[in-house]
Each structure stands twice: as structure tokens, then as C-alpha cells.
Amino acid sequence: xxxxxxxxxxxxxxxxxxxxxxxxxxxxxxxxxxxxxxxxxxxxxxxxxxxxxxxxxxxxxxxxxxxxxxxxxxxxxxxxxxxxxxxxxxxxxxxxxxxxxxxxxxxxxxxxxxxxxxxxxxxxxxxxxxxxxxxxxxxxxxxxxxxxxxxxxxxxxxxxxxxxxxxxxxxxxxxxxxxxxxxxxxxxxxxxxxxxxxxxxxxxxxxxxxxxxxxxxxxxxxxxxxxxxxxxxxxxxxxxxxxxxxxxxxxxxxxxxxxxxxxxxxxxxxxxxxxxxxxxxxxxxxxxxxxxxxxxxxxxxxxxxxxxxxxxxxxxx
Amino acid sequence: xxxxxxxxxxxxxxxxxxxxxxxxxxxxxxxxxxxxxxxxxxxxxxxxxxxxxxxxxxxxxxxxxxxxxxxxxxxxxxxxxxxxxxxxxxxxxxxxxxxxxxxxxxxxxxxxxxxxxxxxxxxxxxxxxxxxxxxxxxxxxxxxxxxxxxxxxxxxxxxxxxxxxxxxxxxxxxxxxxxxxxxxxxxxxxxxxxxxxxxxxxxxxxxxxxxxxxxxxxxxxxxxxxxxxxxxxxxxxxxxxxxxxxxxxxxxxxxxxxxxxxxxxxxxxxxxxxxxxxxxxxxxxxxxxxxxxxxxxxxxxxxxxxxxxxxxxxxxxxxxxxxxxxxxxxxxxxx
Numbered sequence: 307x308x309x310x311x312x313x314x315x316x317x318x319x320x321x322x323x324x325x326x327x328x329x330x331x332x333x334x335x336x337x338x339x340x341x342x343x344x345x346x347x348x349x350x351x352x353x354x355x356x357x358x359x360x361x362x363x364x365x366x367x368x369x370x371x372x373x374x375x376x377x378x379x380x381x382x383x384x385x386x387x388x389x390x391x392x393x394x395x396x397x398x399x400x401x402x403x404x405x406x407x408x409x410x411x412x413x414x415x416x417x418x419x420x421x422x423x424x425x426x427x428x429x430x431x432x433x434x435x436x437x438x439x440x441x442x443x444x445x446x447x448x449x450x451x452x453x454x455x456x457x458x459x460x461x462x463x464x465x466x467x468x469x470x471x472x473x474x475x476x477x478x479x480x481x482x483x484x485x486x487x488x489x490x491x492x493x494x495x496x497x498x499x500x501x502x503x504x505x506x507x508x509x510x511x512x513x514x515x516x517x518x519x520x521x522x523x524x525x526x527x528x529x530x531x532x533x534x535x536x537x538x539x540x541x542x543x544x545x546x547x548x549x550x551x552x553x554x555x556x557x558x559x560x561x562x563x564x565x566x567x568x569x570x571x572x573x574x575x576x577x578x579x580x581x582x583x584x585x586x587x588x589x590x591x592x593x594x595x596x597x598x599x600x601x602x603x604x605x606x607x608x609x610x611x612x613x614x615x616x617x618x619x620x621x622x623x
Numbered sequence: 624x625x626x627x628x629x630x631x632x633x634x635x636x637x638x639x640x641x642x643x644x645x646x647x648x649x650x651x652x653x654x655x656x657x658x659x660x661x662x663x664x665x666x667x668x669x670x671x672x673x674x675x676x677x678x679x680x681x682x683x684x685x686x687x688x689x690x691x692x693x694x695x696x697x698x699x700x701x702x703x704x705x706x707x708x709x710x711x712x713x714x715x716x717x718x719x720x721x722x723x724x725x726x727x728x729x730x731x732x733x734x735x736x737x738x739x740x741x742x743x744x745x746x747x748x749x750x751x752x753x754x755x756x757x758x759x760x761x762x763x764x765x766x767x768x769x770x771x772x773x774x775x776x777x778x779x780x781x782x783x784x785x786x787x788x789x790x791x792x793x794x795x796x797x798x799x800x801x802x803x804x805x806x807x808x809x810x811x812x813x814x815x816x817x818x819x820x821x822x823x824x825x826x827x828x829x830x831x832x833x834x835x836x837x838x839x840x841x842x843x844x845x846x847x848x849x850x851x852x853x854x855x856x857x858x859x860x861x862x863x864x865x866x867x868x869x870x871x872x873x874x875x876x877x878x879x880x881x882x883x884x885x886x887x888x889x890x891x892x893x894x895x896x897x898x899x900x901x902x903x904x905x906x907x908x909x910x911x912x913x914x915x916x917x918x919x920x921x922x923x924x925x926x927x928x929x930x931x932x933x934x935x936x937x938x939x940x941x942x943x944x945x946x947x948x949x950x951x952x953x954x955x956x957x958x
Contacts, residue, residue, distance in 0.1 A: 352774055353885050355775060355776055358774050358775055366786075474936075475936065500933050501933060502930065502933055503935070503936040505936075508879055508883070509678075509875070509878070509879065509886075512678075512878070513674075513678045513926070513930060514930055516671075516674040516677075516678065516930075517662075517665070517671075517674075517927065517930040517931040517933075519670075520665045520668055520670050520671040520674065520931060521662050521663060521665040521931055538879075541801075541878070541879075541880070542674075545801070545803065545810075546670070561780075561787075561788050562775070562776075562778065562780040562782065562788045563776075563778070563780070565788075566778075566779070566780040566788060566790050569790060570790060
């Protein structure tokens with residue numbers, strides 16, 4: 307039995323080495339490699355598709371420039387892990403740090419330490435308290451929510467029964483997409499007949515929508531705080547045979563999610579919440595070349611509808 | 624009613640103290656709440672009940688396996704992760720590889736069973752505690768699901784070589800599992816849940832293997848000494864739980880029209896809650912599958928009632944906690 311245990315141990319270790327070995331295919335450490343600068347990228351949670359997309363955007367943009375190499379780390383939704391990432395980047399002496407922080411307060415001291423040590427820090431998506439960073443890049447959820455509200459009010463001719471499927475009201479994104487939307491529909495006769503937290507998850511959205519469908523005979527539109535939520539609501543309506551009489555609007559507009567849903571005719575509109583991955587690499591290159599970058603870069607959002615999806619969407623004004 | 628009155632009342636009505644009657648008590652309370660807070664009559668429509676059964680089916684399938692595991696005195700924390708693994712594998716094979724759906728289903732069921740059997744082997748042969756072994760499987764399975772899927776949802780948007788996305792049709796098997804039958808009165812996933820319940824019932828009450836499972840939960844050492852094949856029974860138990868996870872994963876994927884590597888997070892807690900509310904003891908050796916059905920319906924109705932009334936998330940969590948406690952206390956009252 308000891309032998310068996312030993313064999314299992316050896317096999318699992320060997321496979322671990324294989325997996326780790328295989329995932330480091332890039333010949334970055336070659337002596338003649340053109341890499342001059344290292345960029346550390348700390349992502350707070352790769353469990354969310356939107357953040358996977360952010361990393362992909364950073365990676366795609368960075369691959370166009372051979373002089374930079376990006377080191378990716380995933381904090382798995384843990385603030386303390388993300389703090390260790392920062393410590394590791396500082397001691398490894400990277401040239402630039404890009405961080406998409408999990409929280410706005412607890413990471414301030416360590417980000418400030420890196421910044422004061424002369425490492426430029428680019429903050430993506432979520433703001434931190436204070437001024438000890440080089441550049442913040444992000445989109446404005448309140449503005450996106452407002453744009454969604456205005457578009458919905460116009461689309462329904464200023465009047466209608468709407469269901470709001472909220473992300474999670476304990477997150478800033480959920481709060482902003484809610485309050486922006488309410489500002490957007492303020493001057494119309496839009497009536498919110500049902501609202502529920504679906505925790506950003508599609509199965510929950512479907513459950514909540516089923517309840518709304520069994521309760522209300524007439525529903526004009528569903529506004530969901532993300533595209534999976536809108537899609538879940540659509541599936542519920544489809545199962546009830548009512549998907550034709552209801553419009554669905556989502557937020558995020560990822561190419562493999564919201565944009566496909568618009569193409570399929572599932573969503574009447576989705577509002578892009580840009581990741582800023584490409585912009586972060588562009589800012590990093592400017593900094594490396596010794597140029598100035600603005601302290602705050604607000605990313606423009608796009609709206610995708612069936613009419614404009616083939617032209618690549620339309621920027622919000 | 625004083626204590627003595629209650630005693631004489633229950634003495635005359637022994638059936639009131641049976642586990643089934645106690646479990647039904649909680650269900651009746653919840654159901655009555657639904658009749659009172661019926662959200663402008665929404666609760667009185669059959670469609671609401673059909674949707675509740677659909678929403679609760681995936682959890683219920685997991686709870687079937689969980690019941691058997693808990694009767695042996697164990698616990699299976701890995702159900703949510705194996706569900707996700709099965710969901711992404713199924714989506715990958717059925718949507719992206721356009722594989723024969725029957726073959727894809729068989730492979731997913733084998734994957735689930737293999738994960739469960741591994742846990743069972745660790746628990747039975749190497750005496751690893753069920754909590755630890757299935758905790759490890761929960762973490763490992765989640766990692767495997769993310770690795771298989773590349774961290775992305777496996778949907779009908781297929782990435783092409785040039786990085787753009789192409790939309791493919793949803794395979795027919797997805798539409799079938801996601802559909803309603805018998806004049807739209809019941810969903811296919813609910814029928815799958817009923818099949819799982821019947822399988823578990825036959826195993827637990829009609830087969831010799833079922834007696835072994837109760838014997839192990841009651842007193843493992845005594846069972847071993849009286850010749851019960853403990854190791855193979857445990858591998859079977861956890862393997863069966865894994866099989867149900869495989870089934871649940873396929874149902875989850877078909878309902879979402881995609882395989883999400885993040886699916887099923889914390890589903891093990893709901894499954895355990897359903898089993899416990901039904902009255903199956905976490906100590907093992909006691910309980911049954913129809914009790915779990917009552918637990919499934921109790922949680923299902925509770926969630927549905929809170930949902931049709933659009934109750935806020937904070938109050939939902941508090942009420943759910945309170946109902947679990949109330950249901951468990953109902954189990955505890957002794958004569």
C-alpha cells in the first residue's frame with residue numbers, strides 16, 4: 307500500500323511539473339530576447355468573464371510590442387493575495403504595475419509604497435482612495451446606466467412597464483448601474499414593476515424572471531445589469547412563449563456574449579463596459595518612453611443594437 | 624396547550640411524530656405562506672409551481688446523491704464543482720465538437736462517476752475523512768473545469784482562428800432538456816429529477832446494497848464485523864453522487880445554453896440544506912429519499928414565494944436561515 311501511495315504521489319507531482327512546464331512556453335528568458343521592460347499585471351478575479359476579457363485585451367495589445375513582457379497574476383477575489391502580488395512585483399523590480407484592484411481601500415498602502423518607490427502604477431476599472439498612483443483608467447457605470455435609461459425611455463416612447471434585474475446591490479457596479487438608470491428614466495413615465503437581485507448570475511436571473519412572468523400579464527422591457535442576466539431573462543420568457551412581446555437590454559457588450567446576443571436578436575441593445583486593457587498598455591508604453599499620461603482616463607462606452615452591430619457599434623455621446 | 628396536553632395529544636396521534644409528518648410540517652407552513660402572500664394570485668397558477676420545480680431540479684438531483692452519502696455518515700462537498708466540470712465538458716463536446724449527444728452524455732456521466740469514485744476510494748481505502756477528501760475534490764474539480772474551458776464560458780459563440788466569434792446553432796439535445804412536456808405542464812429537467820429520486824429510492828429500500836449503506840451509517844465497525852463490504856459500498860455511494868452530479872451538470876448546461884466553469888458554486892450547501900430539512904440525520908444511518916423530496920419542495924417553495932413577492936436579498940437570506948432553523952427544530956421535538 308505504501309508503494310501505491312508513493313506511485314500516486316510521484317505521478318501527481320510529475321503531472322504538476324508537466325502542467326506548469328507546458329504553461330511556460332514563451333521563450334522570454336532567452337539571452338537574445340528583445341524584452342527590455344517587464345510589466346506586472348494583477349487581476350482581482352479571473353472568475354468573471356469580463357475580467358478574463360480584460361486580461362486578453364492586455365495580452366493582445368502587449369503582443370504587438372516585442373520590447374515588453376507582461377507577467378499576469380490572479381488574486382482569485384482575495385484582497386490579501388492581491389497585496390502579495392504587489393509585494394512580489396516590487397521585489398522583482400518590474401518597470402510598471404497594472405492593477406485592477408478588488409477593493410478601493412485596503413490596497414492603498416501597498417500601491418502607495420510601489421508608487422513612492424518610483425514604479426508607475428496604472429489602476430484599471432476600480433478607483434482607489436487617495437492620489438498615490440500614476441494613472442486611473444476606467445469607464446463610468448453611472449453614465450452607462452443613464453445612457454441605458456435614456457435609450458430605454460426613447461425606445462418605449464417614454465412609457466412602459468419595465469423589470470430591473472440588478473447585479474448585486476452591495477457592489478459599486480450594481481449601485482451605479484441602478485442609480486444611473488433611475489436618473490436616465492426620471493423624466494419619463496417608465497414604471498419599474500418588479501426588481502430583484504440576480505447576483506450577476508444567469509440561473510438566478512432566469513428564476514427571478516419566471517416569477518415576474520407569472521405575476522405580470524404585461525411586461526414591455528427587461529433591463530439587466532449584465533448581459534448574462536438579460537439572457538437568463540430571455541430564456542425564461544422564451545420558455546413561457548412571451549419572448550416576442552418583451553425587449554431585453556443588458557450591459558457589458560463582450561464580443562462572445564452581449565454582442566453575439568444582439569446578433570442573434572436576443573437583446574434589443576447592450577451597452578459596452580470597456581475593459582481598458584489595450585489603453586493600459588498604451589499608457590504603459592508612453593510612460594516607458596518618458597511621456598506624460600493624464601491622471602484619469604475615462605473610457606468611452608458603446609451601444610450595440612441589431613442595426614449597428616455589423617458596423618461595430620456606436621459610441622455614446 | 625400545556626406540555627401535558629401536547630403529550631397526550633401526540634400519544635393519541637403517533638403518526639404526528641413520524642419523521643415524514645415532521646418534515647411535512649415545515650413544507651405546509653411554507654406552502655401556507657405562499658397562499659397568504661400569493662403576489663396578486665401568481666402563486667395560485669400552475670405555471671408558478673412548474674417553474675419552481677424547474678428551478679429546484681438541479682439542486683434536487685444533487686440532493687439525491689447527497690442523501691445517500693449522508694446516510695453513510697459522510698458528506699460530499701464536491702457536488703458543485705463536479706457539476707461545473709460536467710457542464711463545461713458537455714458543452715464543449717456537444718456545441719464545439721458537435722459530437723453525438725448520446726456519446727457526450729455518456730462521457731460526462733463517466734467523468735462525474737470517476738470523480739465520485741476517486742473520493743470514495745480515498746475515504747474507504749485510505750480512511751481520509753469525507754469532509755477532507757471531498758473538499759480536495761471540490762477544489763481540484765473546480766480547477767479542472769476552468770482548465771478544460773480555458774476559464775471562459777463554453778457557449779454557442781465559438782472563437783475562430785482570427786480571434787473573432789462565430790455563432791453556431793444550439794444542439795437539439797439542449798432544446799430537448801430545456802423543454803416542457805405533457806402539454807407544457809412539466810419540464811424535462813423535473814422528470815430527470817423524478818428518475819433520480821426513483822433510482823435512489825430503489826437503491827436505498829429495495830436492494831441489499833441499500834441495507835449496507837444504512838448499516839455503515841449506523842455503526843461502521845459493526846457493519847464491517849458483520850461482513851458488510853464497506854470499501855465497495857463507499858465507492859458506490861460516492862460514485863453514485865458523482866453520477867448525479869454529472870446528470871445535474873448536463874441539465875445545468877442545457878438550461879443555460881452554455882457550460883459555465885463558475886456554475887454550481889455553493890450548490891453543495893443548498894443540497895445539504897434540502898437533505899437536513901427533510902430530516903435525514905447528518906450522523907448517518909437514518910433518513911430517506913422521500914424526506915429529501917420534502918426538503919427539496921420546502922426550499923423550492925420558500926425561494927419561489929420570496930421571488931414572486933420581490934423580497935429584497937437581505938430579507939431573503941434572513942428568512943431562509945430562519946426557516947432552516949424552524950424546520951430542524953420541528954425535527955427535534957420529542958414526546
